[in-house]
Amino acid sequence: EAGVAQSPRYKIIEKRQSVAFWCNPISGHATLYWYQQILGQGPKLLIQFQNNGVVDDSQLPKDRFSAERLKGVDSTLKIQPAKLEDSAVYLCASSAGLAGVELFFGEGSRLTVL
Amino acid sequence: RKEVEQDPGPFNVPEGATVAFNCTYSNSASQSFFWYRQDCRKEPKLLMSVYSSGNEDGRFTAQLNRASQYISLLIRDSKLSDSATYLCVVNRGANNLFFGTGTRLTVIP
Numbered sequence: 001e002a003g004v005a006q007s008p009r010y011k012i013i014e015k016r017q018s019v020a021f022w023c024n025p026i027s028g029h030a031t032l033y034w035y036q037q038i039l040g041q042g043p044k045l046l047i048q049f050q051n052n053g054v055v056d057d058s059q060l061p062k063d064r065f066s067a068e069r070l071k072g073v074d075s076t077l078k079i080q081p082a083k084l085e086d087s088a089v090y091l092c093a094s095s096a097g098l099a100g101v102e103l104f105f106g107e108g109s110r111l112t113v114l
Numbered sequence: 115r116k117e118v119e120q121d122p123g124p125f126n127v128p129e130g131a132t133v134a135f136n137c138t139y140s141n142s143a144s145q146s147f148f149w150y151r152q153d154c155r156k157e158p159k160l161l162m163s164v165y166s167s168g169n170e171d172g173r174f175t176a177q178l179n180r181a182s183q184y185i186s187l188l189i190r191d192s193k194l195s196d197s198a199t200y201l202c203v204v205n206r207g208a209n210n211l212f213f214g215t216g217t218r219l220t221v222i223p
Contacts, residue, residue, distance in 0.1 A: 031209060042118075042201055042213035043158065056210055091157060098209045105157035 002026065004106035006092050012112045018080035021109045024073070025094030031055075033103065034067055034077050035091040043091055049075065050098060082113045115140045118214035120202050126220045131192050135217050137185040137202030146205040147178055149187050151198045152216065158201055161187075192221045 005024040013019050025032050030051050035043035046065065048055040052072040060067065064083070069075040079086055089108040095101045120137045127133045139147075147164040162169065164176040164185055175188040185202055202214040 033211075035213075040215070042215045045210065045212070048208075048210060050208075055208055095209055101209060102160045103158075103209075103211060105159070107157055 004092055004094055004104055006090075006106035006109050008109055009107065010110050010112075012114065013082055014114050015084055016081040018078065019082060019111060020079075021077045021090050021092075021111075023075045023077070023092030023106060025075075025092070026104055029094035029096055029104075030072070031095045031098060032069055032075050033093040033095075034075070035093065035105075036088045037091055037108070038088045046077070046090075055098075079111075082111075084113050087111055087113045117141060117212050118202055118204050120214040121217050122215075123217040124220060125217065126222055127192055128222050129192055129194060131221075132188065132190050133192060133219065134189075135187045135200055135202075135219075137187075137214055139183050139185070139202075139204045141204070141206060142180075142183060143207070144183075144204045145207055147185050148203040148205070148211070149176060149185075150201040150203050150213070152201055153198045158213075161200070189219075192219075194221050194223060197221045 032049045034046040037043045046060045047057040047067045049069045067077045089110050091108045093103040093105045095103050149161040150158040151161040152158040164178045166178050168177045173190045177186045197220050199216040199218045201216045204212045
C-alpha cells in the first residue's frame with residue numbers, strides 16, 4: 001500500500017517569497033493533517049481536515065498560511081509571504097478516522113527561508 | 115504550563131541498559147495517549163499506544179497514570195537500533211494529536 005506522498009522534499013526560498021507544498025494521503029483516509037516541525041521541537045499541528053472540511057486550524061497563522069483540500073483527497077499548504085521563522089519541516093499525515101487511530105506521516109517537505 | 119512536557123534528554127546509555135522516559139500532560143480531558151518514534155531526519159512513526167492498565171510490546175513497556183497525568187516508556191535491553199527521538203503524544207479528541215518536544219536516546223556500543 002502506498003504511503004503518504006509529499007512534494008517537494010526540499011525548498012529554499014528568500015523571505016517574502018511564496019511556496020506551496022502538496023500532499024496525497026493514503027487512499028481512503030478521510031483525515032489529513034499538516035504539521036510544522038522546527039528543528040529540535042515536536043511537530044505542531046497547523047490544520048486538520050476531515051474529508052474537505054476543516055476540523056481545527058486554530059494554530060494556523062492565517063495572515064500568511066493557507067491550506068485547502070478541495071475534493072477531500074489531496075491537499076496543498078501555501079505560505080505567502082514567507083518569513084525566516086517559517087524554516088521548518090512541513091509534515092503531512094493522514095488517518096482513517098477521528099477516534100484515536102494511528103497517524104501515518106509523509107517524509108516531509110523541508111523549507112529553508114533565507 | 116505546556117500541554118505535554120517530556121524529560122529533556124539527551125539520554126546516552128550503553129547497549130543492554132534499561133532506560134525510562136517520562137511525560138506529563140496538562141489537560142485532564144485528554145482521551146488517549148501514544149509514543150511515537152522519530153529517527154534522525156525521518157518522519158514520526160507510531161511506536162505504541164498507552165493504556166491505563168499498562169501495556170508491553172517486546173522490550174517496550176508503556177504506562178499511564180490518569181490521576182497524576184503522567185505517561186512513561188520503559189525500554190529494556192537497549193539496542194543500537196533504539197537510538198532515536200521518542201515523542202510523547204496526547205489525543206485531545208477527534209484525533210487532534212498534540213506532540214511533546216521529544217526525548218533523544220543514543221545507545222552506545
